[in-house]
Amino acid sequence: MPSDATLTREGADLRQAAPQRLLLIACGALAREVLALQRLHGWDHMDLVCLPAILHNTPQKITPEVTAKITENQGYYDRIFVLYADCGTGGLLQAECDRLGVTLLKGPHCYAFFEGVEAFAAREELTAFYLTDFLARQFDAFVWEPLGLDRHPQLLEMYFGHYDRLVYLAQTEDEALTAKARAAAARLGLRFERRVTGYGDLAVEMEREAGR
Known part of the structure; x- marks a missing residue:
């Protein structure tokens, strides 16, 4: 009898595909909210790493810190989602995320994306x-x-x-x-x-x- 791994119809695996592993790189100011949403929806295929929220007091440091986290982890995940907005980086964070092929939250700052x-x-x-x-x-x-x-x-x-x-x-x-x-x-x-x-x-x- 074939194993579950070999149960196919017209060459397609019938097992439900596992969700892709997703890394969330977030501002520490969003940690509670992100974890609450993960618990609420059962998104256990997501891992979360947070950068210090105090970086907002020196926004010129945000882009290099996020970039370092992306490059450190990119080979271990299917996708990476950066949970920052522009946050005073003057478009530099968006440009870097585009270059590295990762998604960034839309908006100028957290006040905007919380309200919409x-x-x-x-x-x-x-x-x-x-x-x-x-x-x-x-x-x-x-x-x-x-x-x-x-x-x-x-x-x-x-x-x-x-x-x-x-x-x-x-x-x-x-x-x-x-x-x-x-x-x-x-x-x-x-x-x-x-x-x-x-x-x-x-x-x-x-x-x-x-x-x-």
């Missing part, structure tokens, strides 16, 4: 400062302290004087995070607004890649 790139662009909110779940959780480490506001509070007007509100783009329903975001708005002297985005285009793009 087209919807975000249509708002044209030039006087809004944004937080995500990650930034609400890490406000001091990624906003307050890097800008020196813990040491030089007089800089607050220089950095935030042209903003009129803080918009919290919430990925989850979390009262504690909402309270943190509201407190951040108060510290910055900005009106508070909350929008529930869920995972936005991140979920859409990951589902598309999972099905390829």
Whole structure:
């Protein structure tokens, strides 16, 4: 009797093809969201490696760091999906991903792809400062302290004087995070607004890649 591996019809293997191994190279600020989506959908053919979220404070370092991770892993996976947007790289990250034949998330930054790139662009909110779940959780480490506001509070007007509100783009329903975001708005002297985005285009793009 033939084994499962030899069961064919007209030369085609009848077994369901295993999904291609996919490596996700992500910003550390997206780790919780990516892992939540993997668990939700059972995408166990994906592996995740994260780069430090603090790279966003020096965006010129993002492209070489991502490139190094791609070249380090490209021979071990069928495909690689880079979970960054442009993120201040001025198009360099997209150009490098194109050169290396890997996919990059669409959009200028995470605020856009969480809300939906087209919807975000249509708002044209030039006087809004944004937080995500990650930034609400890490406000001091990624906003307050890097800008020196813990040491030089007089800089607050220089950095935030042209903003009129803080918009919290919430990925989850979390009262504690909402309270943190509201407190951040108060510290910055900005009106508070909350929008529930869920995972936005991140979920859409990951589902598309999972099905390829």
